[in-house]
Amino acid sequence: MRDAAGNAADFDVIVIGAGPAGENAADYAVKAGLSAAIVESELVGGECSYWACMPSKALLRSGQALDAARRLPGARQAAAGTLDVAAVLARRDAFTSGWKDSGQVAWLDSAGITLLRGHGRLTAPRTVQVGAQAYTARAVVLATGSVPVLPPIDGLAEAEPWGTREATSARRVPPRLIVIGGGVAGTEMAFAYCSLGSRVTVLARGRLLGNEEPYAGELVAQALRERGVDLRTGTTPARVDRGPDGVVGVQLADGTVLQAEELLVSTGRKPGIDGLGLENLGIAATALREVDDTLLVPGTDWLYAVGDVNSRALLTHQGKYQARAAGAAIAARLTGRPLAAGPWGAHAATADHAAVPRVVFSDPQVAAVGLTERQAREQGLDIAVVEHDLGSVAGASLHSDGYAGRATLVIDRDRAVVLGATFVGQDVSELLHAATVAVAGQVPLDRLWHAVPAYPTISEIWLRLLEDYFYLQPL
Structure with a gap:
């Protein structure tokens, strides 16, 4: 293999970062006949496998299963106890393989990807230094993810707060936990630790889940309060101190001091x-924020950035999607094959702009794709918005007693297609892919009308939303 100047290269592709995005980029390059190496200084599998997606959902699931049983007569009587915390933590540990990456390393080997252990650093075009060794490649992919950001609060750093890594890998459950941040991770961890027995306080600068439809945050906030969580919105801590006894004191702007054994900060991330x-x-x-849809960094013909590091969509599935596009695009460019980089082409991450699915694994869950009403109006689009009570659907009432939820479609009037969808309710994440197909596929509403939802399922909400659009909206 040779680089663009005709010089011999060690690999066709070197990927820095062995999280899900990096693994996908390397894998797609190898599947196309290229050689690939992946550089990792921590655990192969990355943040999602060990400190984010998998352990956080494992911490949440047992409490949610117990809550689900308690919503059903007959099951409620059998679910009268409390969670076995040790068993929950042990199940969490199983999903992280005990924070060992031998299984992931074995997968790299089976996929024909070379693992380079150490910190990767760019020292020249197409050159990556790992320890004392420099390696050359025809293309380099950055897949180094994101890291948490501490807000500028007096004493916060010195108090050694938890980040999401500490929260998802904790060996004990603190009697009291204060969460700073009302976004996805902070909200999910509030639910998890509440179910595990902590007295949880959440401090959010704005409304909960502020990037989603307003009612989503309202329904999730109501659920937290019903579980005994002290939720305070519109609140910013003024100072944090950790005393010699290990107890953290959080002083609010009005002078109130809240105390807890641990403090979790979840207020944002950076590349x-x-x-x-x-x-x-x-x-x-x-420049990493300005990658094109093949994930190529502007001003270069060899450097790519996929996943959180480019800030396009801080979601594991979107990072993997970008990586698949990048790996295939690199292969096309290096082998002289046709490049399908136009909108919705095989080598383009077009969905990042229009059809990003996302789930908050709270209870109720929040599942959304595409644009919210606010985002669509900010773009000046002529839209219709239809909302429907999710609990009124027969499948939802069978799913649990007192099912509470709501659903929204944001519809482009000019093209008669769905621009965005939001569902809030128990287990609504399973509704999301149908909405993602509708948004990404730009399925005309008159065709979507013929996609008949099975009865009695929660998916019947699609019929109700379309009825509201066709028969209740002024056209």
């Missing part, structure tokens, strides 16, 4: 680019 050596190549950090 994980420290030490990557971008400055060696004159590449600004902001």
